[in-house]
Amino acid sequence: MQTPALRNSTAHFEIEGGRPLTGEVRISGGKNAVLPAMAAALLTPEPCVIENVPSIQDVRFMTAIIESLSATVEQTGEETLVVRADSLTESGPPGSLVSNIRASFLTMGALLGRQGEASCNFPGGDVVGQRPIDTHLAGFAALGATIGVDGDRFTAQAGHLRGARIFMDYPSVLGTENVMLAACRAEGRTVIVNAAMEPEVVFLGEMLNRMGARISGAGTHSIEIDGVGELHGCTIRVIPDRIEAGTYAVAAAITQGDLVLREARPRDMDALLAKLGEAGVTVQELPDGIRVSRSGPLRPIHVQALPYPGLATDMQAPIAALLTQADGTSYIHERVFDNRLRYVDELRKMGAEIITVSGTTAVILRQTALAGSAVRALDVRAGAALVLAALAARGRTSIHDIYHLDRGYARLDEKLRGVGAAIERC
Ligand code: UD1
Numbered sequence: 001m002q003t004p005a006l007r008n009s010t011a012h013f014e015i016e017g018g019r020p021l022t023g024e025v026r027i028s029g030g031k032n033a034v035l036p037a038m039a040a041a042l043l044t045p046e047p048c049v050i051e052n053v054p055s056i057q058d059v060r061f062m063t064a065i066i067e068s069l070s071a072t073v074e075q076t077g078e079e080t081l082v083v084r085a086d087s088l089t090e091s092g093p094p095g096s097l098v099s100n101i102r103a104s105f106l107t108m109g110a111l112l113g114r115q116g117e118a119s120c121n122f123p124g125g126d127v128v129g130q131r132p133i134d135t136h137l138a139g140f141a142a143l144g145a146t147i148g149v150d151g152d153r154f155t156a157q158a159g160h161l162r163g164a165r166i167f168m169d170y171p172s173v174l175g176t177e178n179v180m181l182a183a184c185r186a187e188g189r190t191v192i193v194n195a196a197m198e199p200e201v202v203f204l205g206e207m208l209n210r211m212g213a214r215i216s217g218a219g220t221h222s223i224e225i226d227g228v229g230e231l232h233g234c235t236i237r238v239i240p241d242r243i244e245a246g247t248y249a250v251a252a253a254i255t256q257g258d259l260v261l262r263e264a265r266p267r268d269m270d271a272l273l274a275k276l277g278e279a280g281v282t283v284q285e286l287p288d289g290i291r292v293s294r295s296g297p298l299r300p301i302h303v304q305a306l307p308y309p310g311l312a313t314d315m316q317a318p319i320a321a322l323l324t325q326a327d328g329t330s331y332i333h334e335r336v337f338d339n340r341l342r343y344v345d346e347l348r349k350m351g352a353e354i355i356t357v358s359g360t361t362a363v364i365l366r367q368t369a370l371a372g373s374a375v376r377a378l379d380v381r382a383g384a385a386l387v388l389a390a391l392a393a394r395g396r397t398s399i400h401d402i403y404h405l406d407r408g409y410a411r412l413d414e415k416l417r418g419v420g421a422a423i424e425r426c
Helices: 031-043 057-067 102-115 134-142 173-183 199-210 242-254 270-278 313-323 343-349 380-392 403-408 412-418
Strands: 013-016 022-026 048-051 072-077 080-084 117-121 146-150 153-157 165-167 189-193 214-216 222-226 234-237 258-262 282-286 289-293 302-305 330-334 354-358 361-364 374-376 396-400 422-425
Touching: 013 380, 022 412, 031 048, 031 057, 031 080, 031 102, 031 173, 031 199, 031 242, 057 072, 057 080, 057 102, 057 403, 102 117, 102 134, 102 153, 102 173, 134 146, 134 153, 134 165, 134 173, 173 189, 173 199, 173 222, 199 214, 199 234, 242 258, 242 270, 242 289, 242 313, 242 380, 270 282, 270 313, 302 313, 313 330, 313 343, 313 361, 313 380, 343 354, 343 374, 343 380, 374 380, 380 396, 380 403, 380 412, 412 422
Parallel strands: 022 258, 048 234, 165 189, 302 330, 374 396
Antiparallel strands: 013 396, 013 422, 048 080, 072 080, 117 153, 146 153, 189 222, 214 222, 258 289, 282 289, 330 361, 354 361
């Protein structure tokens, strides 16, 4: 696999806006599904074949993390990886790699489950507000691990993991996944109460069950895990990326286009599709995807980002970009993270009239004609919001710091060009 790119990459996107996007986009495998799958493969010495792997930077970061543990990651097809963790030699990845992505902390649950000890630094990831890891650590402790901390490096040690009833203070996605990874090797039954319900949690449960785990209830707030003595290899296909699909849905809506999102799963996107419908966007379910189009005006709406099945916080910034084109005042409430409206300043540079009432509420005052400008992608979804705004704007927009977009969107520029966008990577 390619070496992780440097953060100071100078590449930027040049986008000439104003073209309706039409045609078909194939939705790639999900970023937030493939990363836990790669971590889960550490639970067994046997090979795990992961199919439908998106070509994104976060997969390359996770590859480097897994390889730092003496496991191997082999690319055997364009979208297939084989992870082999037959001879692990480390208790955890080096801090320098952990700072790249938040999902690196999933190695903690997997290694704790596999070898009874694990260590990891406080993980990096998008700057969207406070991102504690107390639910992860409390879960490990409840399973019988002793938690230590030295600087920003955490250790977990357990001669023997025991199943427990674990209440999550918050239905954290990675927290739930981390506890699932460790608990499938604990003795006896674990019940995670107030578990995250995201489709990616369900997917991880499916993969672990294929590996021999006994997990039920994933996709509800109560997950039951009966520990098993060992896990074996498996083959699994990563579920489609509902956030990538949502981003292209908004691209169709904001450009007054008509896109077929091949392989998107509407059942994973109920909240978004409902809100798009409310705003006047036409959404049609297809046997193998979703068709999204708009020909009439956009209505203003109120949206709130919530844990699943609420509207995904990762869609909040892209929807804000869309609502700059709605005929009236829209309200956005971010209820998952406490600092995820930083993109508003960048949208304002393009002419959007948005005020933030607090760190978590934005009011999009009225419809404004967006104009090309020079802006910065502040994180992966903030960057997506700017790409969407640029597609609808008059003139040329330069989007800098696009390494954030490359972390989570597979071949974004190529896919957009395929449906009629004028976008160049410079
Ligand atoms: C995951 C996703 C990210 C998405 C987020 C919310 C991955 C790799 N990333 O991140 O794209 O935006 O879910 O859908 O899957 N919290 C606590 N205690 C904890 C952990 C979290 O209070 O121990 C709080 C956080 O402060 C935040 C909220 O939970 O307010 C959501 O965080 P969480 O669900 O943990 O997000 P991630 O799993 O990090």
